[in-house]
Structure formats: structure tokens, C-alpha cells
Amino acid sequence: MALTLRAALVSLLLFGTFIGAWHLATRGSGPVASMDPEYAKLVGATASQGKSAMPGPADVGLKIWQHLKDPFYDRGSNDKGLGIQLAYSIARVMIGYLMAVAVAIPVGFLIGMSPLMSRALDPFIQVLKPISPLAWMPLALYTIKDSSLSSIFVIFICSLWPMLINTAFGVAAVRKEWLNVARTLEVGTFRRAFTIILPAAAPTILTGMRISIGIAWLVIVAAEMLVGGTGIGYFVWNEWNNLSITNVITAILVIGVVGMVLDQILARATKLVTFPE
């Protein structure tokens, strides 16, 4: 049997076991005490049936199905479809991330190509890099005065570092012999940057971009919990306040799937620019 097939079988088995265990752990233990059906309805299944407060896989499955059937409904500021919430989050991530790309790659090139700039900027990078992106939030809210833009700024600042550092590293690590080829061919600085350094450093740069998109997607949930209004992070927090654990679990799953898709897109792109040696 092919390895892929066997691995898929094991995956399915693990999934089945997990769902089964989840189902067993959350199912009701039967009527706790005989009571009037009207009263039982009033106190809820947890009290009357001994059912766990945690929703079972069937509840979550049903919820997911409902969301999938109608992802884009809008019934006011606190009741929007999962699709709309995701679209807000993805849009914020994309704007902040692309801004970070626009800054990190040119600055990374500068740092990688100029030992002077590398040393001059190093202390700033070393201090700014370890700062939790959320620590910027109050400052962003105070200066930008817009919650949505503030979360975009937080995405920008957290995506910046991995891309910047990887670009600088990739550019600085371009093989001397390739640069010597360019020198003996009297290739100018700009042409050298685009035709030698960029393709040579592209795999490293894209690896940085892949790390960044992962971090950005992690951070957006937290940022939206803080600023509220719209987005998948806000949705999770809102459903927690509604005590709808089913919706919270659904959102967690969706966050995971979207994160995986974003990562895979960058993985594909990395594959495209990687060259065999």
C-alpha cells in the first residue's frame, strides 16, 4: 500500500477516535430525574438529561452546516455571517501584510547589500523585534484614532520582522561567485539587484513571507478581540459573551482552515522560486 494511502488511513482513524471520544464525553447520561417536560425544557438539557455543557460533535457539525449554508447574512452589528467576519479579517491581514512586504523587502535589500546600514539598523531591529505586536495597540489607537486601522497597523508591525530579517539574510548570503559573475559582466547595481540577488535570495525571502503570514493570522484574532466591531476575532469573543460554545468551536476550526490555506499559498510560491543546485 502506498505510504500516502496508509497515512490517510491513520489520519482518518485518529479523527474517528477523536470524534468518538468527544461524542462519548459530551453526550447526556439519560434523564437525571423525572420531571415535567415543560420544566425540563426550562432548566435545559444539562440539568435534565445530565448532558455536558460542552457541545458534542453533532452540534458543532450542525452549526458549521448552518454557517456554510448562509455565510454572508447581515442582521445588524452583532449578528453577521461567518463569511463576512472572515472577509474583514482577511482584508485587514492582507492590507497590513502587503504594507509590510512593501517596507521589509526594500529595507531588507538595503541591509543585506550595505554592511554600514546593516550595522546602523541592527540595534533598532533587535529592540523592536521582540515587542509583542499587541503592545503597540494602545499607541496605535491613540495616534491613528481608528480601531480598524489600528489592527491593520498591528498586523503590519508583526509581519515586518521575519520578512525583514530573512530578506537581509538572503541578500547578504548570495554566493560570492554569482556576484563575481555579475561584476565581470559589468552589470549595474539595479540590474544586479533584480537579476542576480533577487532570484538568488527569493527562496529565503519567501520563507520569511511565509513565517510572517502565519504570525499575522495569529495576531489578527487577538487584535480583533481587543478592538471589536468586526472580524473573526471579534466573532469569537462575541460568541463567548453569548456563551455559544458551538460557535466558538466553529470559529476555531475556521481560523485553522484559513490559516492553513494562507500558509499553503506561500508554500506553493516558495516552491516556484526555489531552484535546484
Place this chain on the structure above:
Amino acid sequence: MDVEVKPRHDVRMTDKFISIEGVSKRFPSPGGGSTTVFEDLWLSMARGEFVCIIGHSGCGKTTVLNILAGLDAPSDGAVIVDNQAIEGPSLDRAVIFQSHALLPWLTVMGNVAYAVGSKWRFMHRGDLNRHAQKFIDLVGLTGAEHKRPAELSGGMKQRVGIARALSIEPKIMLMDEPFSALDALTRGTLQDEVRRICLETGQTVFMITHDVDEAIYLADRVVLMTNGPNAVLAEVVENPLPKERERNDVHRHPLYYGVRNHIIDFLVSRSKNFAEEMMGANYDRRHVPVVRPAAPSATSSVSSISPLAEKDAVRGLRSPRDNIAPAAGEAGADRIRRRADR
């Protein structure tokens, strides 16, 4: 006696296409002060000449080549090419790197066309590819244009390197052990082709090699460099073989083993004792002694005798028939023959 050591200066005064003048290279050493790789090198080359430089690892051959290429700057002295001091790399001087240095993200055509496009910046895509194709065909890679370097064998990669260097139609080719990473068979074929192409195009070539046979087969003159640090150019060996040579019977030439033994003797013993050897003799760095070895002579391997006396010996002032060393010669010939037959 002095007339025997003719300064090469007098011989080729007329055409100094490349002139290395008093070039030194020093690196700062860790404990302060500086380490001298080589000091005060003087050498000139004529247009269309094929010069090989031989010396042990670490003597600074590659640094000399990099200085000629303009990739490295000398600590002292200058290199004059075509009456102009060089200041950095130039499209007039193509380099063939030991590690071939192909751009792995480009195809064979892409690599050659990149060089062509660097020389003729405003050439049309079609002309550019046609020009590149001509040189891909020249090195026998027709049909492999769209392969990437990773799909090519070592020999094919080096062919691309040669095509790339030739495609910019340089005045000078600088080769840093271009064949050292190849198997013997491929090396032989590529040597033949480089020789053919260089003769056809009248290239001036400066090549580093460790392979004595390769140097004798390809070079008009072989420059011997002593061990570093403080390396010097010890001798310039004029290749007595006719310009028209055939790989298969170059070793049958009566003078072949004279040259070969002379170079090997130098590498084995004289390269490290050259300073002592020159003590007292009027060795002049500016006029590196030129020798033209004769047929094998037993005395040429003795390094303790005075350099001038030795030169008498290798120059065949004594009858070479008196002291032929057939043992070493025969073994060597067998090796060459085997290589050629493969």
C-alpha cells in the same frame, strides 16, 4: 653563461598586451602586521598567447587571476592591459570559474544570453538568442539550451561556463582551474575544444592549472610560481612543442619529457627552496628567467646545484642522450596513452 638566462623582457618587448607590473598582495595578519601572499610580480603576455601558471595551493595563483580579472585589487603595483591600467572588472576580460558559477535559476540559454545581454545592452531578444545559440553550438551543447544547470553533468556545466565567457567576445580569457573538477575523459575533450576555440579565435588566455600535462598540451609558456607566503614567479618555461600539437602524440615529442620533468622537479623540490636557490644568483624579479627545457636530463632534478649550472643542464648544453631517464618517462607516457584511449 649569463646569455643563457635571457630576460623575457628582451624577447617580447614588442608586444606587451598584458603586463603585470610589480604586483603585490598583502593581507593584515591577526596579530598585527601583514602577511605577504606574493611580492613584486612582473610578467607580460603577448596577444594571442596561451599562458598557464602552475604552483602549489596557497601560493596566490587565484589572487593573481582575480587581480587580472579586476575582482581583487593589488596592494601594490598595477596591471596594464592593452596600454591601459585596469580598474576593476571588464567585459574585455572573461573569467571561467573553477566552480563554473552558473546561475542555477536560468537555463543554459538564459545563462549565456545573460552575458550577451550584459555586453550588448540594447540588442533585440531575437538577435541576443541567436548570438547566444552560436556559442552554445560552439561548445557542443546544441539541444540542451533549455536545461537548467542542475540537470547538466559537470562537463556540460563547464561547457556552459566556456560558452558564456566566449559569448561576450573578450580580449582575454582568464581560467581558474577550469577542468579540475572533471573526470579525465571529459577533461581531455574539453581541453581539445578550448584549444581549438582559442586558436580559432586568437584568444589571449591566462590559465591556472595543477595538471602539468594539461599545461604542456595547452600553453605556449608555463609560469612557475614558488610556494607562498612571499611567493615569486620563479621561471617562465617556454614550451618547446610546436604550436600544432595532437593530444594523442604530444607525449611522443622528443622534448615532451624534458619540459614535463623540469616542471615536476620544480613542483617537487625547487618550489619550496627557491629562495635559497636564488641566493647569490642574480635573480631579477622584473626579468623572470626564461627557460626552454631540452630532452630529459638526470641533473635537472638536483636542486642543490647552482641555478645557473642547472639551467645549463636543462637547456641541453650537455648532450641529452647521456642522461635520459626512461623509467619515469615510460610510465608517464603509459598514463597519458591510457587516458587518450579511454
